[in-house]
Amino acid sequence: MQRVIHIHGGPFGLNGPGGRMMFNGPGGPGIARWIVMFGFLFLLAIVAYFFIRHFDHNQQHHHPHMGSTPQAPSADTAASDVLKMRFAKGEIDEDEFTRRMNLLKDHQTAS
Numbered sequence: 001m002q003r004v005i006h007i008h009g010g011p012f013g014l015n016g017p018g019g020r021m022m023f024n025g026p027g028g029p030g031i032a033r034w035i036v037m038f039g040f041l042f043l044l045a046i047v048a049y050f051f052i053r054h055f056d057h058n059q060q061h062h063h064p065h066m067g068s069t070p071q072a073p074s075a076d077t078a079a080s081d082v083l084k085m086r087f088a089k090g091e092i093d094e095d096e097f098t099r100r101m102n103l104l105k106d107h108q109t110a111s
Contacts, residue, residue, distance in 0.1 A: 076108050
């Protein structure tokens, strides 16, 4: 014969609104326990994400050579590269290439 002990602890006791039926029903853990567990794991994941992101940001901030992107070429360098490509493809002839490169050089010395 089993002896059953009933504990009455007010509204938050075992038989209250958050008591045995909600947290530990006949089939095992109740829905409230699952919600609390997943909520805690979700909160833990958010904290971990911001913690890692914070230290990753500081790592790049204190070491500029890490994670830095190469600087973009200047407009004059980009223009001369385009001219070289057009000449290599045969879109412009040697005279046109030379004339435009001289214009770019004059523009570089003027600025």
